[in-house]
Amino acid sequence: MPIGLRASHSAAAGRARESEPHVSLDTTATQAGTIDATRWPGVAKVPAGPIAALSAKVATSLLHRAAERLPLRLAYPDGSVIGAADPTLPTLVLHDPARLARRIGHTGLIGFGESYMAGEWTSDDLAGVLTAFATSVADLVPRTLQRMRPIALARQPRTQHNSRDQARRNIAEHYDLSNELFAEFLDETMTYSSALFDQLPATAQQLGDAQRRKIDRLLDCANVGPGSRVLEIGTGWGELCLRAAERGAHIRSVTLSTEQQRLATERVVAAGLSDRVDIDLCDYRDVEGRYDAVISIEMIEAVGYAFWPTYFKTLDTLVTPGGRVAIQAITMPHSRMLASRNTHTWIQKYIFPGGLLPSTEAILGLTERHTSLRTVDMFALGGHYAETLRLWRERFVERRNSLSALGFDDVFHRMWELYLAYSEAGFRSGYLDVYQWTFAPTGGRW
Known part of the structure; x- marks a missing residue:
């Protein structure tokens, strides 16, 4: 098996x-x-x-x-x-x-x-x-x-509330499905977030370079260079670790996915960068220390509404006074967020238990009320996510036989095809957006 x-x-x-x-x-x-x-x-x-x-x-x-x-x-x-x-x-x-x-x-x-x-x-x-x-x-x-x-x-359900133990179970429900599953439809970078293309519409051959471009832009916004001490919250499968280390930075990355930790570590070792990268199975709330750059790509969506203040307070605590916090966050309209924050959705039941998309208003309000973090850059790439999801979905559908060989049945296949199309539709319609958002700690800390 x-x-x-x-x-x-x-x-x-x-x-x-x-x-x-x-x-x-x-x-x-x-x-x-x-x-x-x-x-x-x-x-x-x-x-x-x-x-x-x-x-x-x-x-x-x-x-x-x-x-x-x-x-x-x-x-x-x-x-x-x-x-x-x-x-x-x-x-x-x-x-x-x-x-x-x-x-x-x-x-x-x-x-x-x-x-x-x-x-x-x-x-x-x-x-x-x-x-x-x-x-x-x-x-x-x-x-x-x-x-x-x-x-x-x-x-x-209360069972999806993101306590430390439940957060690990919620993450495992999605990210520990199978590294082979994700490899079937992701590009060679194994990056599972919006790419940044040099032109739209995009082709499958452009996806790997577009993912590297996305990561490099975020690293640039966070001022990551030789000697930088970097914390990544939410490892993915390690591409950001590799690119930060190649710049001469020292990076610690934390994840709750055992499958992601395993493969990301293997990739770091294969690249000969183990002296600059540590990948830990750790809740973001348990991280200690101070870092020149704190980076988190599409992690807030899994945090849960009740823990958004904790998430931003943690980012604020972990960054040095002269450092930068850079996140990539999917957003939804504020009115819809308020209407759906306590309801149970199909996405929560079958795809991302315990998750909720924030609004830009929510992020601004949370950082202003609970942290010293203030916005220094915002960059929207919703159209790029629509194309990213289209390319993922097309490849996912093409690989139906391979997925069946891995043990995923027809119901699972239809479920994931709907999830990818549903997400693509959100960005294509403008109902959803995604931002690379950079903060600097200024003023006092509350």
Whole structure:
């Protein structure tokens, strides 16, 4: 069994075992085949009963409302189509509209995602359909129903709260799936964050250089050079460590992923840079010392809303008075962040347990209230992330047979294809953005 395969099975099963009250178990064959109810109970279960039937009617009405307002089409099994007449527009193909409606009526976007995982709907342009939805996400649901959001939607489970022990489990759910899995769709740098291309649109051949360009820009913003003492929070698979050490810096990198630590360490040893790089399995809250540069790429998204003040206070404490803090952070609109900070989403249930995207307003407010860190540079690269995700998704889909050989089943494949397309749509629509954000400690420390 390949390295990480056991982790992939246990992680998928662990996510799927969350309870779903008031639903009946249905393991009959779907468009995509029989669902393994032991491994994927949340996907095998379809809501039943009179309440589910009523909520399904509401969900169907909302789907039709979306098709009539957005540049997309709904195609039904009987050949009928709802929406624009233009056949070139992205089409959501409904294989089992009744099940899709019951899932959406029961758990909203979680049900929408689980229905795709079950093969109950597909699309000729998955990212296009999701981009159309993301462009008008705030207007699709009538205001009367939006006011019921805090009551109707599930709240985040307390079990995902990012205490030190739980944070390690949450990280393992995603990053310890399998190094081989990530190697199938990432470029040779094994960098799992937005690239920075020299031109858009981009090609797969440009991805490795674009990742190095992204890292080099962040290192430049943090003034990393010969002799710099650097702390990286969130190792990834080691590319930033390598590039910082090649500049003559001494870098300590911390991660909660045992798989990432293992491979990143191997890469450092192979590059002959072990004398300049230390990679530790350590929670960022337990790091001590002071560093000329503190760098953290797309780490805040996994921290959790309750721990954002702790995260920024820690960055502030660890940087020297004349140093720099440089982060790369994915952001969402402030109003949507406030609306979703306590709810449970499909991404949290199946992809990133315990995570939440901040807004730019939240980051500015947190640093101003809790730290001496002040912004000295902001650089947006949302369009570059849309292209990065497109390239990842295309390669992921191409490698379906390789992923199956690693032990990842069809439900997992559809889940990750949806995750990558969902994320791409967020950036392509402008609903999401990503910033390289540089801070300097100024004034007093609180």
